[in-house]
Amino acid sequence: MASISSRRLAKELREIQSEGCPVGISLLEANDFAKWLFTIEVMGDSVYQGEVYTLQFRFDSHYPISSPAVQFVVTDGKEAPIHPHVYSNGHICASILGNEWSPVLSVIAVCVTLQSMLASCKKKERPTDNDRYVRNAPENPKKTLFHYDGEHYNFKSTYLQD
Amino acid sequence: MKVQVKRWNAVAQWRWDTGNTEQEEDSEGDVCGICRVPYEGCCPSCKMPGDDCPLIWGECTHVFHMHCLLKWIGTAASKQQCPMDRKAWVTAERKVGTT
Numbered sequence: 001m002a003s004i005s006s007r008r009l010a011k012e013l014r015e016i017q018s019e020g021c022p023v024g025i026s027l028l029e030a031n032d033f034a035k036w037l038f039t040i041e042v043m044g045d046s047v048y049q050g051e052v053y054t055l056q057f058r059f060d061s062h063y064p065i066s067s068p069a070v071q072f073v074v075t076d077g078k079e080a081p082i083h084p085h086v087y088s089n090g091h092i093c094a095s096i097l098g099n100e101w102s103p104v105l106s107v108i109a110v111c112v113t114l115q116s117m118l119a120s121c122k123k124k125e126r127p128t129d130n131d132r133y134v135r136n137a138p139e140n141p142k143k144t145l146f147h148y149d150g151e152h153y154n155f156k157s158t159y160l161q162d
Numbered sequence: 163m164k165v166q167v168k169r170w171n172a173v174a175q176w177r178w179d180t181g182n183t184e185q186e187e188d189s190e191g192d193v194c195g196i197c198r199v200p201y202e203g204c205c206p207s208c209k210m211p212g213d214d215c216p217l218i219w220g221e222c223t224h225v226f227h228m229h230c231l232l233k234w235i236g237t238a239a240s241k242q243q244c245p246m247d248r249k250a251w252v253t254a255e256r257k258v259g260t261t
Contacts, residue, residue: 004197004206011198064196065233102245103234104195
């Protein structure tokens, strides 16, 4: 029997293919219901003008009850945007990917949120604890517990145990 | 002319009484926000729609397939909050058959 995640993702994919993605977001690859790739760019005036980033989604069989693992692709010459919430290994500190995930959200909703997170950035800089985090970061960003602090760009991250 | 009815077939249609008015039909409001399957369909874990795969209403007025909502509420990540408004989930009492 098809898993919960594949039925829901098939629906989302059909919608993307029939209605298209929001401006600045496009589907790059969705060959299965385990990993999808999107390109994302900020439209209009921003510190990321003309820059295109690749966003990777990984889903487990419990999606959307379980949140997707979302990160920027940093292989094959691709880089993560320089942003106070984005680590150089592509991991993203965003509340909706962690403790504010809700199963009524969707892949496109996540893309749009991350796009506006980039759009509202005034100054390109890495998180203050970037080097420390990247050195020991788990492969899957879902195993990191980020402490959200939108005011001060002062992130702490701890690693969850398996 | 005299017509004699030899055979007839009754056809019935049902839908959950979600409190939505006719105008709201065909909008996003007709699907469970969690699985995106229409309320009258069943959740992804069930094979047959109907009483075995009922809806659940929250005090916040949001409606889901009961099985979908319970799966979410059963996770620690849900913090027992409604997926729509993140308010504490309280199941609304509904009297069946009195509308």
